Amino acid sequence: MTLAPLTLLGRMTLAFMTLVGSVTMFATQAVVQGFRPPYYRQQIVRQMLEIGYYSLPVVGLTAIFTGMVLALQSYTGFARFSAEAAIPQVVVVSLTRELGPVLAGLMVAGRVGAAMAAEIGTMRVTEQIDALTTLSTDPFRYLVAPRLIAAVLTLPLLVLVADLIGVLGGYLVAVYKLDFNDLTYLKNTIDYLQFDDVFSGVVKAAVFGFLIALMGCYQGYNSKGGAQGVGAATTAAVVSASILILTFNYFLTEAFFAR
Amino acid sequence: MNAALTKISLKGVRKSFGPKKVLDGIDVEVDAGQSLVIIGGSGSGKSVLLKCILGLLRPEAGSVRIDGEETVGINGTDRARVMKKFGMLFQGGALFDSLRVWQNVAFGPIQADGVPAPKAKEIALAKLGAVGLPPEVGELYPAELSGGMQKRVSLARAIAREPEIIFFDEPTTGLDPIMADVINDLIVKCVRDLGATAISITHDMASARKISDRVAMIYEGKLIWQGATAEIDQSNDPYVDQFIHGRAEGPIKMQVRKL
Ligand SMILES: Nc1ncnc2c1ncn2[C@@H]1O[C@H](COP(=O)(O)OP(=O)(O)OP(=O)(O)O)[C@@H](O)[C@H]1O
Numbered sequence A: 001m002t003l004a005p006l007t008l009l010g011r012m013t014l015a016f017m018t019l020v021g022s023v024t025m026f027a028t029q030a031v032v033q034g035f036r037p038p039y040y041r042q043q044i045v046r047q048m049l050e051i052g053y054y055s056l057p058v059v060g061l062t063a064i065f066t067g068m069v070l071a072l073q074s075y076t077g078f079a080r081f082s083a084e085a086a087i088p089q090v091v092v093v094s095l096t097r098e099l100g101p102v103l104a105g106l107m108v109a110g111r112v113g114a115a116m117a118a119e120i121g122t123m124r125v126t127e128q129i130d131a132l133t134t135l136s137t138d139p140f141r142y143l144v145a146p147r148l149i150a151a152v153l154t155l156p157l158l159v160l161v162a163d164l165i166g167v168l169g170g171y172l173v174a175v176y177k178l179d180f181n182d183l184t185y186l187k188n189t190i191d192y193l194q195f196d197d198v199f200s201g202v203v204k205a206a207v208f209g210f211l212i213a214l215m216g217c218y219q220g221y222n223s224k225g226g227a228q229g230v231g232a233a234t235t236a237a238v239v240s241a242s243i244l245i246l247t248f249n250y251f252l253t254e255a256f257f258a259r
Numbered sequence B: 001m002n003a004a005l006t007k008i009s010l011k012g013v014r015k016s017f018g019p020k021k022v023l024d025g026i027d028v029e030v031d032a033g034q035s036l037v038i039i040g041g042s043g044s045g046k047s048v049l050l051k052c053i054l055g056l057l058r059p060e061a062g063s064v065r066i067d068g069e070e071t072v073g074i075n076g077t078d079r080a081r082v083m084k085k086f087g088m089l090f091q092g093g094a095l096f097d098s099l100r101v102w103q104n105v106a107f108g109p110i111q112a113d114g115v116p117a118p119k120a121k122e123i124a125l126a127k128l129g130a131v132g133l134p135p136e137v138g139e140l141y142p143a144e145l146s147g148g149m150q151k152r153v154s155l156a157r158a159i160a161r162e163p164e165i166i167f168f169d170e171p172t173t174g175l176d177p178i179m180a181d182v183i184n185d186l187i188v189k190c191v192r193d194l195g196a197t198a199i200s201i202t203h204d205m206a207s208a209r210k211i212s213d214r215v216a217m218i219y220e221g222k223l224i225w226q227g228a229t230a231e232i233d234q235s236n237d238p239y240v241d242q243f244i245h246g247r248a249e250g251p252i253k254m255q256v257r258k259l
């Protein structure tokens, strides 16, 4: 065991490349299998409920407080050069383009990504995945594909809801605390909002949904050992999904920046 | 012997985990309709051998033929087609804990064979009855059952699709002596009535004598003895003698240190 910096750097690079390779292969297999029948509709519906409906409270709370804080903080800044009128636009653009998808993504990664890794990991270490195979059921089709499909479909809806609730939060603070006119606030919010603001957020949400489900399934599917292995898989799923969300967020933002 | 009747044929199967050689050149043939029991010490690789035949683990070397067809390295639809021939009772049960007991038993018929749910439930309840479980148990979840009940549900699931080849990994471990004998009878009946080919693993010599036509003993990665069940007492093999009489003294040394 040596700690020579170059050796360490080389080892880490190799480990990282191996990981990227195996995640990519896992994703490819999941997508290829997911498009082939049989489709497990019940599984997809169950996962959509789990990801969408049951995440509403968490995501709603995050959104409303974020909207409220946005209104307050941008007031602090904008009041210094008498630009308070821009607050409705700032709130809605920040939410739809950026904070809605990123915060919802991170919350769902913590809630759903962890649950997926724990469930699939437990199935792995108790041989339930082997049992699926012996019952002629492809685990990629039965376990992984429904989660990926459900996450990609559901996260955009969740983010649209988060956008609405966030705007409501900003509105409440602006009208009841900062003495904005309620109708003017709403009118400004809507008038300056562009289709691309919402659209780019929705695209981000779909990508984040894919990443969350992918990492949850990947870490769970490859977990080893007993309870400890499942615990490690759960942590790895949340951490890797969060990092990927933040990384992809930059590149998606750049892709939409020109528009 | 007639080659056409050979259901399962293994030649030179090797499997290691890291530096640890678990299977070190296994050769065995099982004829159609025959029941083979594998005996051997704990950790000698019996479960690994079954998983290699099923394709859940991939042997590093050797060939596994099912009905004359090479199955090492096959994937996708070919694997699924071969898998349809198998039923497997896992040592740990491997029941799906998110599904009710009857759904576990009906899983193969519903998901893999497309039997409609009501019909599959009937089949499931009949199989549960055969392993001595009343219909009420069908509505419970696996976590609500005792260890022995889980084992029997797992057995019911393994035989639900009336497979051509059935593997039983320690089917009677953890059962009371009476229920163990009921299960022995059931295994014999499956093999006779369905004409299935069976490989069972057991530490219980009474059960081994009852359910097998042939016995094979695994020791240090090799099958050191195989022969007809009736000949097992005249094997003149010191390893086999020590094992079937359960003596601590003999050529087989347990890796234990005196207290
Ligand atoms: N997935 C695995 N990874 C690493 N080692 C394994 C794995 N599965 C089995 N082994 C090792 O292979 C050896 C044989 O295991 P196996 O489960 O086949 O034993 P067994 O004969 O079924 O024992 P028992 O009668 O106790 O069930 C053991 O030493 C075990 O540590």
Ligand SMILES: [Mg+2]
Binding pocket: B046, B047, B048, B091, B169
């Ligand atoms: Mg075993």
